Amino acid sequence: MTDALTLTRPDDWHLHLRDGEALAAVLPHSAAQFARAIVMPNLRPPITTAAQAQAYRDRILAARPAGSDFQPLMTLYLTDRTPPDEIKRARAAGVVALKLYPAGATTNSDDGVTDLKHCRATLDAMQREGLLLLVHGEVTDPAVDVFDREAVFIDRVLIPLRRDFPELKVVFEHVTTREGAQYVTQAGDAMTGATLTPQHLLYNRNALFTGGLQPHWYCLPVLKGEEHRQALVQAATSGHPRVFLGTDSAPHAAHLKEHAGGHAGCYTALTALELYAEAFEAAGAMDRLEGFASHHGADFYGLPRNTGTVTLRREGWTVPAAVPFGQAELKPLRAGERLAWKLS
Template sequence: MEIKLRSPLDMHLHFRDDDMMKLVAPLSGDTFAGGVIMPNLVPPVDNLPRLLQYRERIDSALGDRQFDPYMMLFFRQYSQAELELAQKHILGIKLYPAGATTNSEAGVSEIKAVEPTFKLMEEMGIPLMVHGETHGFVMDREREFLSIYEYLARKFPKLKITMEHITTADAVQLLDRYENLRATVTLQHLIITLDDVAGGMLNPHLFCKPIAKRPEDREALLQAALEAHPKLMFGSDSAPHPLSAKECCGCAAGVFTAPLAVARLAQLFDDNGKLDNLQAFISDNAVAQYGVTPPAKEVTVTKKAFKVPAAYEGFGQTVVPMHAGEELSWAVTDIS
């Protein structure tokens, strides 16, 4: 059994920079036709020169792979002139609540204080992507942020808002309440719960933000993905960290899934009898929501054994993936 996927897209992706990017960018470029690149570097990608320089480094790391990096600016107050110059180079702008996740210290502290930029984005048709968490109790952070999504959706009804890496049943329900809301969901949040992270021995390679939630949340996310909800898109949030930053006190947040995401999604959809819906979830929904035209790339995924490497190494970096050392039942067998 096999499936041929047309131009798979990863709508939430961390390439990092420098040697780490040299290692991980090709792993996405091999099996995806494009991806939305997160701008939370140090310093953040929050002006056009910095964005164009980052794009050059990405293109260099990808080499001749057919992959479109969809660039984003890090959210701050922008003038109309700045946005007019940047618009043709970006897919959208990514908002991080200050301190909510990795390299987000320069993020937004008060939503209402930055409404002039939301208004400009709405008028210019620039999408807003949001890391939607408060600073409350860790299991409640996304749920508490949903009221902010509702506020933005009502106040700026023509602003296209993406709830990034949703993790709760409540977020799935919110998708259908407002026409201008859509969402991405990760591979790990379709598979694991908090019990997999911390129910036994702590698994640092499954620790991410937003943290995995309850079984009923995973089930709601999985059902929406399996049915290819038209406003839900695959976004891996593949977030590589050096081994030394994961297996340590103060473990960094992030799950690395880029090299195995396509094969693992095929296995997940096949196990649930929904393989025919994978094309929409991993590509068509994003094309419809964002109006992108990715490179023509056909990825063949076959029902055959694939052993996930224990680690990916190169350029002085070592990164451990999800399912490290485990055998999957689907594998990428051809890319054309």
């Protein structure tokens, strides 16, 4: 048993920062844990052009705590109408990826893609320019059970996408199923990676219902059964070079999580590394945490690994019950509970 673990400074390859007061409230949490983060573009209105991405990046940089060198990596929101010539402008502006939200799949996805056939020219331009495609891997067909939507997405969307655009790098984000984990780790497809969230490594769908409905454990894709959680832990702790950290930390005001139409998303940015450490320690794989958190994502994106370090220490502490969130409050995952690890 180790009481301290020093890692190459990690990155978050899937993060929601929002904007305005909300951005100012949550950015310090991610900046304290990570050197860089892939920033999601599903604002209202969404970030669909290179110029909008540059402006959003400027707002993020302006909101950094004093002395922080946190770097946002910007993305565009793919729509049915994203013009192919926007991809060259995006590359010139430093945008690294486009995000595929199937229309209606999750928060602020109403402008998402209805059918990839509308995007073929744009995907071809991305393949030429070397921009990645980040996918929310669920179908939205109402005839498909919510717990099966990821597996169906693989068959209906991902496999044809890989066949038609073999040189396009794809990140299958927040994988939640055994089928998703097996597709990435066993398909022999070097152009597809995956991110895993702390909540999907630590919890199965029972967490949504233990002691009544638990809205702060509700995210999309939803938590799945225990056999799926175990498959995700196996993938995360295997040392596979195309499986890496992506929190999908998604802040929502507490009153919007706790009402009848509660918003989807778990807020984990405050305690992300501590939660991942808990999952890796439970699997007896603390020696694999650095690769997952600090190396594999940078390598897949073709970016240099960070040079600094962070240290996790075995130190019991209590997660705050709530943190400020503009004019509201935000309740992090595990609010009021004890954690065994603390980032020092």
